[in-house]
Amino acid sequence: MKRLFLYRIFFFLLFFIFPFFSIAQQTKVDSLLLFLKTAPDDTVKVNTLNALCREYRNISSFGPALYYAQQAKALAEKIQILGEKAKGWPKGIANSLANMGIISFNHGNFKVAADFHFQALKIREKIGDKIGIGNSCNSIALSYSNLGDIEKALEYHFKSLKIMEEIGNKNGIGNSYNNIGLLYYDEGNYDQALKYLYKALKIGEELNERLYMSGRYNNIGIVYEQQGRLSNKTMANDKFQKALAYHLKSLNIQEELGDTQGKGGSYNNIALIYFDLGKIALNKDVSKKYYKNSLENYLKALLIAKEINDQDLMCNTSINIANVYLESNKLEEAHDYLNQTLKLAKEIGKKSRVQEAYFSLSELFERKHDYKQALEYHKLYTNLKDTLLNETSSKQIAEMNTKYDTERKDKELIQKDAEIIKQQAESEKQQTQRNAFIIGFGLVLVLAFFIFRGYRQKKEANAMLETKNEAISKQNKEIEKKNTVITDSIEYAKNIQSSILPTEEELKKHFQNYFILYKPKDIVSGDFYWINEQENNLLFAVADCTGHGVPGAFMSLMGHNLLREIVSRKNNFNPSEILDELNLKVLKTLKQDSKNxxxxxxxxxxxxxxxxxxxxxxxxxxxxxxxIIRNKECIQLKAEARSIGSFPREDKKGFMNQSFQLQKGDMLYLFSDGYTDQKGGPDGKKLFSKPFRELLQDLCELNVSEQHWQLDTNIINWQGNKKQTDDILVVGIRM
Structure with missing residues (x-):
């Protein structure tokens, strides 16, 4: 079923002063451009440029939006404010920077967005712009949220909330409550999420902000639905009914406001809840009723999708309708909609929807007892799944590799060019000085005229040298610029790598008490952890790839994707067999020779x-x-003395399994060698395994948060002023 919509509020206010007309009448692009033609270079023009930026941003035309934000900033920096010594209008500069931040956010460049908003925040704090400070804090929080730093996001949302409460800005207070609630939702803390979303709703009702109320009703409905999915049947029914009530309230407002696209989303959400209710219904008649209601709302959503020509929404809704028919055992109707979905998905190139259609068609023919067709569609599903997996893996690795190699070569070429230019300049300087000396000496013996000519030649030579020095300076600036680009690219690689690691929500689903100490040596890491669940079996791994930094990150991405491919393809949960196949795939992928x-x-x-x-x-x-530490005694399950990616000796078989019966309170520790190999202490030696085991035995009875803090503090103290040797990864799980 298609995922629901969450409404996060990105609020940003600009203030405009127009001498001849009101702002409500001049929000259209044409009107602003007309005013811009005759506007003098003052604060009004800065506000107009920023207004143009906002209008273009609202229609997702980000190129012109960025241009007008840059123009606004450049003009704001040149303006001379009456009574001020220094040039520049700080408020206009801050508003322009905030606009650039929102554009970067919309482009998905969340780190760049945060940098722009921090610059705006610094200026607003200096001039005491309270509303601007609150807006900047909110924008920074949204950037941190999308970067996955929930703790920082909450910190800045609460800062924004405090400012808005101080100045009595109810809109800002409501938006902060809403965004804080959604952060708690992302963390799985649904009670806290509802607490703040209800506060946001109360503010919206006081202000009678109908559009915001619709979004907040929707968000509350989504939280209740998620609670329902995690509850037993009795509790789930209550939560789903509450979710339904709030989505219906959201729909009523959208109908009142004529929000066609919003209605399509609400019909989709309502249909999904009816489908969930049908699955937990206690008897078939009630279940049929709910499936009928689900179908009616999906059909309404499909009509809207066709009305606004949203082919992606049409594709998603069609497969949802097919799945309702399938669950209701109306196989012919399901077949029709699955064929429609398959045709449209192929036309618009949505391979993921094609894959889902193949899977549902396989299930449909299995119910018809046409096992030949069921097998054919399951093969198509499996082949496309493998293709999508390989495409994703190849694209990620190729993208990181290309960026790294290209920018490294550019940097080397620029450095080489700079060195050549510098050497040429020095050589020409020496040659010119020598010629000037010879000519000068000769002219001393001849005429003053020749002395003057020699002086002029020397002056020309100095001018040439100055030109060369300027070229060298320009090349140095280009080198600095390339260094910045390379660093930004590696930061982008870090975001790619972070996206493959299990989320905190996924880990909490399986482990109630755990910690992860993850300290990459560089921006990206060669260490990674991985999890996979199917039925009652759970796989968990901690891996340390060759190298660190960008090369290590390449290996970690390959290792993650190979593990996922092995497990999903064979549904194999035998650790030794998984490692044997992983070893072969690494050897094949890296083309390593058995001679070594x-x-x-x-x-x-x-x-x-x-x-x-x-x-x-x-x-x-x-x-x-x-x-495994039990009652402060360490039980060690030893590993094979070879790495993945090595050829086994003739006298050695594959990897071996070891079994162990767990007890309540057991602590499991999986780790890379980064912690034990860290050099430090008074003699600058490695920490080694024995002191590490003894440390774990001392810490094992503490709660997992305290263990994490103690391990981190210990390695920092041991390292002292020495550099980090390798990537560090330690995972502790209490049973």
């Missing part, structure tokens, strides 16, 4: 398979062991 059996490129890994019903684990490892 020591792995030049590969990874060390600890992999556990957990049977939740029997509370039992199986373990296999390549170099990395598993520590």
């Amino acid at each position: 059996t020591s792995a030049k490129y590969g990874m060390d890994i600890a992999l556990i398979s957990m049977d939740k019903k029997r509370n039992r684990i199986e373990f296999a490892g390549a170099h990395n062991p598993l520590y």
Whole structure:
């Protein structure tokens, strides 16, 4: 089923002063451009340029929007305000920077967006612009939220809330409540999410802001629905009914306001809740009723999608309708809509929807007992799934590799050109000075005229040298610029790498008490952790790839995708077999030769398979062991003394499994060698494994948050003023 819509509020206020007409009448682009033609270079023109930026931004025309924001900033920096010594209008500069931040946010450049908003915040704090400060804090919080730093996002949302409460700005207070509630939703803290969303709703009702009320009703409905999905049937029914009530309230406002696109989203959300209610209904008649209501709302959403010509929404809604028919066992109707979905998805190039249609068609023919057709569509589904997985993996690796290689070569070429220019300039300087000396000496013996000519030649030579020096300076600036681009590219690679790691919500779903100490040596890391669940089996791995920084990140991305491919393709939860196949795939991918059996490129890994019903684990490892601490005694499940990506010796078979029965209170530790290999202490030596085990035995009875803090503090104190040796990753799980 298609995902729901969440409404986050990105509020940003600009103030305009026009001498001849009101702002409500001059918000159109044509009117602003007309005014701009005759506007003098003053604060009104800065506001007009910023208004143009906002109008273009509202229609997603970000090129012109950025141009007018830059023009506004440039003009604001040149204006001379009466009574001020220095040039520049700080408020106009801050508003322009904030506009640039919003444009970067809309482009998905969240780090750049945060930088622009921090610049705007600094200016607004200096001039005491309280509303501007509150807006900047909100914008910074939204950037941190999209970067995955929930703690920082909450910090700045609460700062914004405090400012808005101080100045009594109810709109700002309501928006802060809404955004804080959604952050708690993202964390899975649904009670806190509802607390703040209800506060936001109350503000909206006091102000009678109908559009905002619609969004807040929608958000509350989504939280209740998510609670329903995580509850037992009795509790789920209550939560789904509440969710339905709030989505209907949202729909009523959208109908009142004539919000066609909003109505399409609400019909979709309402249909999905009816579908959920149908799945938990206690008898078939009630279930049929709910499926009928679900179908009616999906059909309304489909009509709107066709009306606004939103082909993506048409495709999503069609497959949802097919799945309702399938669940209702109306196989012919389901077949029709699945064929429609398949045709449209192929036309618009939505491979993921094609994949979903194949899967549903396979299930449909299985219900018809046409197992041949069911098998054909399941093969098509599996092949397309593998294709999408390989395309994603290849695209990610190629993107990172191309950026890294191209920018490294550019940097080297610029440095080389700068060195050549510098050498030429020095050589020409020496030659010119020597010629000037010879000519000068000769002219002393001849006439004053020749002395003057020699002086003029020397002056020309100095001018040439100055030109060369300017060229060198320009090349140095280009080198600095390239360095910045390379750093930004590696930051982008970090975002790609972060996206493959399990989310905190996913980890909390499986482990109630755990910690992860993750300290990359560089911006990106060669260490990663991975999780996969199916039915009662759970796989969890900690891996340490060859190298660190960008090369290590390439390896970690490849390792993650290969693990996912192996498990999803064979549905295999045997750790030793997974590592055997991973070893072969790494050798094949990296084209490593069996003549050299020591792995030049590969990874060390600890992999556990957990049977939740029997509370039992199986373990296999390549170099990395598993520590289980029970009653302060350390039980070590040793790993094979070879890496993934190495050829086994003739006398060695594949990786071996080790089984272990867990008890309540056991602490499991999986880790890379970064912690034990860190150099430090009074003698500058490695920490080594034995002191690390003893440290874990001392800490094992503390709560997991305290363990994380103690391990981090210990390694910082041990490292002292020395550089970090390698990427560090330690995962602790209490059973």
